[in-house]
Amino acid sequence: MTTPENTTPCPEHRGLPVGRMPELRMMPAPSDANVYGDVFGGWIMSQVDIAGSLPATRRANGRVATISVNSFVFKNPVFVGDLLSFYADIVKVGNTSITVNVEVYAERNRLQACTVKVTEATLTYVATDSDRKPRKVPPLETLLA
Numbered sequence: 001m002t003t004p005e006n007t008t009p010c011p012e013h014r015g016l017p018v019g020r021m022p023e024l025r026m027m028p029a030p031s032d033a034n035v036y037g038d039v040f041g042g043w044i045m046s047q048v049d050i051a052g053s054l055p056a057t058r059r060a061n062g063r064v065a066t067i068s069v070n071s072f073v074f075k076n077p078v079f080v081g082d083l084l085s086f087y088a089d090i091v092k093v094g095n096t097s098i099t100v101n102v103e104v105y106a107e108r109n110r111l112q113a114c115t116v117k118v119t120e121a122t123l124t125y126v127a128t129d130s131d132r133k134p135r136k137v138p139p140l141e142t143l144l145a
Ligand SMILES: CCCCCCCCCCCCCCCC(=O)SCCNC(=O)CCNC(=O)[C@H](O)C(C)(C)COP(=O)(O)OP(=O)(O)OC[C@H]1O[C@@H](n2cnc3c(N)ncnc32)[C@H](O)[C@@H]1OP(=O)(O)O
Pocket: 049, 050, 053, 054, 055, 057, 058, 064, 065, 066, 067, 068, 093, 094, 095, 096, 097, 098, 124, 126, 128, 132, 133, 134
């Protein structure tokens, strides 16, 4: 079958980042794409939000809410059938906030080994209490103890 993911030239191939574990791996379905087979940006944003929230939740040792999407770049299109890996790293911890950088890589043309960085974003989460109010991010030592 001829599909966008096996007819589009591979713009780069460096493989997946070495020595890092993705927070999420997902494969978009036809219902996540427009009529041209390009996956909706909103679908990608939603998965990025979830991926970024995972290290933020661990660091906050509890609930977080997204307060800001600071930057979001759709560097290359995502196609139905791409295997997406979401890598998320905390880049800043404030009093109540945690900022996370998320990078997304697509594995496509799997028989020809094509890996493409498709998206990069930075989001800020706020640690919240049971009343949805900001709470202090706990000191790192208390998490490791
Ligand atoms: C781990 C393994 C198991 C996991 C198992 C559980 C999995 C779990 C998965 C759940 C996955 C859900 C992931 C999606 C999470 C949503 O989608 S949440 C839904 C969307 N977001 C919302 O509805 C939030 C709505 N906003 C609010 O409720 C309030 O703004 C908040 C978030 C409570 C914050 O209250 P506020 O009074 O506005 O905050 P304020 O005191 O002014 O500022 C708080 C901090 O934010 C910073 N801030 C304020 N404005 C900005 C801005 N524009 N830009 C950047 N920073 C800002 C401030 O500088 C401050 O930082 P610190 O100096 O304290 O560090």
